[in-house]
Amino acid sequence: METMRKERIDRGVRVRASGLYAISSWREMLYLMGPPLALIIGVILLPVILELAPYWKRVINIMCVYALLALSFDFLANYVGLVCLGGAFFVGVGGYLSAIFNVYLHFPVYLSIPLATICGAFICTFLLMPCLPLRGVYFAIVTLMYPLLATRVIEALDILGGTNGITGLDSLPNEYVEHYAIILMTLFFLYAMRRFVNQDVGLVIRGVKDNDQAVKASGISVTKMKAFAVCIAAFMGCFGGAYMSHMYMWSGLSMFALDFSIIPMASVVIGGGGTLLGAIIGSFILVPLSEVLRNFGTFRIVIYCALLTGFIVFKSEGIMVYAMRKYHQFERWVKV
Amino acid sequence: MSEEIILSVQGISKTFGGLKALADVGFDITRGEVYGIIGPNGSGKTTLINCITGFIKPNSGRVLFKEKDITGWQPHKIAHIGISRTFQIMRPYYSLPAYKNLIVPLWSPRAKTTGGWRGGGKHGDRDTVAVDILEEIGFERDSRVPYKLASTLPTGYQKRLELARCMAMRPEIIFCDEVFSGLSMSEIAGMLPLIEKMKSEGITLIMIEHRLRELFRVADRVMALNFGEKIAEGESSVVIENKKVKEAYLGSEEV
Known part of the structure; x- marks a missing residue:
């Protein structure tokens, strides 16, 4: 009896498009540039296209905020080895700081968002510093506690507007600024991170995930590198939070909602861990999906769970890894 | 050749719970020499390296690098001043x-x-x-x-x-934790000139090794450990003839 084996081979165009030969013809160039250009142009045109469906325009912004959080989760989990469920904490810190700068100190929007982002990143890093020696699930548990802790503190001490939150933040100048501020930042962070992880510093950070003992033996402080990585991740999260508080013109306890920790993680699972782009694609699927499922009321959680379970069981590699493989390689059956 | 003592380990002790992993181990190493550490499994060789390079804090004892006390420093700081190490499990x-x-x-x-x-x-x-x-x-x-x-x-x-x-x-110092283990004879033959070359470049080498024949070809001095205690030190030919070392590896004659 003949046994068959599935074989994967790189597509000819992939081989031809490597190195300098990429510029040999339009076809090769399209092969390389097509998907990223489609993504960039598609995302940028999204607000214009959705003029037809105004309800969905608001969803774009939320989608991008979740995309940023997913990006930061993917970076920390798959490049640094820290499973960080502190997305909600980053958002909350960014949101509240932005509210403080804007409402209490009367800074304009274009100052309060960047300031909240930078200060927030440092505050989050500082507060997470004691847990940095933890690894894996322990780090996840501690970071999950932080947003819960923050809400209780605000509630109990009745500071920062207490349970009502801080109201009366300035909105962004107009609708298009609102859309493009977050869309461009998302694209910027995506490509910045993709570059960063292949820089020398990025390699050192990836080294921490692979083998932190060897990094220590190479004379580099692992804690410092982890703090640096958390700072970058918190930067993205805090920007999302600061932006969102201005979008809603309100900053309250729901900024620390668990959704901001969980949905990014689910997005990374669906999109494909370690690809960075997958994180964004994942949240671009999950967030609109949860909007659609809103019609089903509380039943939506069931559908959501079924979907996630299905993905984890049947396509655990994620959409992005699968798509990349199909794009670059073809499969055929061969005799063994 | 200058007899500068580059690393001085004095009375290192380490216990894990009730287990005495190292008991009062000490040795001096001069610059540029190849120093071998031998001993049966579980005799505390790797623990000793871990104590010196900062991955484990010893209970007592001191480590002096160029007369500077580096006991209990963080591993990356020890690596920074010039003490490097390989890991047994790559x-x-x-x-x-x-x-x-x-x-x-x-x-x-x-x-x-x-x-x-x-x-x-x-x-x-x-x-x-x-x-x-x-x-x-x-x-x-x-x-x-x-x-x-x-x-x-x-x-x-x-x-x-x-x-x-x-x-x-x-x-300035490299600790090699069993670099020959798991290698074929020809691979080891390829590694030996490398060790010689490092030595000629003035790097001090401290080698933990089970492959005694290969180790003795390069090592200037050898120390033997058993149950966390130093049982012999000196030229390789002397150490291998030591009664305690033989007993540690082969068991004692009276049972």
């Missing part, structure tokens, strides 16, 4: 090509000061230096070996990669 950065593995030590603050990485600021520079170091350590530059994923390298090359990671730091 774990290269699997997801990276072999030469990219050296980016980590070349990025470290020490490499910037010792000229392991000669700088320039251009992104490509570290890559060039990394391939140079790998060539020194026996990776053929023109082959594909330096560019292969670290996880796909054969054991011999992974061991060399561990050494290369140390060499990239331009250290």
Whole structure:
């Protein structure tokens, strides 16, 4: 009896498009540039296209905020080895700081968002510093506690507007600024991170995930590198939070909602861990999906769970890894 | 030859719970020598290295590097002042090509000061230096070996990669934790000249080893450990004839 084996081979165009030969013809160039250009142009045109469906325009912004959080989760989990469920904490810190700068100190929007982002990143890093020696699930548990802790503190001490939150933040100048501020930042962070992880510093950070003992033996402080990585991740999260508080013109306890920790993680699972782009694609699927499922009321959680379970069981590699493989390689059956 | 004592270990003791892993172990090492540490399994060799390089804090005792007390320092600080080590269980950065593995030590603050990485600021520079170091350590530059994923390298090359990671730091002392174990005879034959070369460059080597024949060819002095205690020290031919050492390896005659 003949046994068959599935074989994967790189597509000819992939081989031809490597190195300098990429510029040999339009076809090769399209092969390389097509998907990223489609993504960039598609995302940028999204607000214009959705003029037809105004309800969905608001969803774009939320989608991008979740995309940023997913990006930061993917970076920390798959490049640094820290499973960080502190997305909600980053958002909350960014949101509240932005509210403080804007409402209490009367800074304009274009100052309060960047300031909240930078200060927030440092505050989050500082507060997470004691847990940095933890690894894996322990780090996840501690970071999950932080947003819960923050809400209780605000509630109990009745500071920062207490349970009502801080109201009366300035909105962004107009609708298009609102859309493009977050869309461009998302694209910027995506490509910045993709570059960063292949820089020398990025390699050192990836080294921490692979083998932190060897990094220590190479004379580099692992804690410092982890703090640096958390700072970058918190930067993205805090920007999302600061932006969102201005979008809603309100900053309250729901900024620390668990959704901001969980949905990014689910997005990374669906999109494909370690690809960075997958994180964004994942949240671009999950967030609109949860909007659609809103019609089903509380039943939506069931559908959501079924979907996630299905993905984890049947396509655990994620959409992005699968798509990349199909794009670059073809499969055929061969005799063994 | 100068008899400068570069590393002095005095009375190191370490217990894990009730187990005495090391009991009052001490030795001095002069600059440029090859010092072997032998002993049966579980005799405390790796624990000793861990204590010296800061991965474990000893319960008592002192480690002096060039007359400076470095006991209980953080591992990265000890590596920074020039004490490098390999690991018994090789774990290269699997997801990276072999030469990219050296980016980590070349990025470290020490490499910037010792000229392991000669700088320039251009992104490509570290890559060039990394391939140079790998060539020194026996990776053929023109082959594909330096560019292969670290996880796909054969054991011999992974061991060399561990050494290369140390060499990239331009250290003064290298602790080699069983670099010969798991290698074939021909692979070991390829490693020996490397050890000789490092020695000729003035690097002090401290080698933990089970392959005694190979070790004795390169080691100037040898120390034997058993149950965490130092049982013999001196020239290899003397140590191997020591009654206690024989007993440790082969068991005592009266049962």
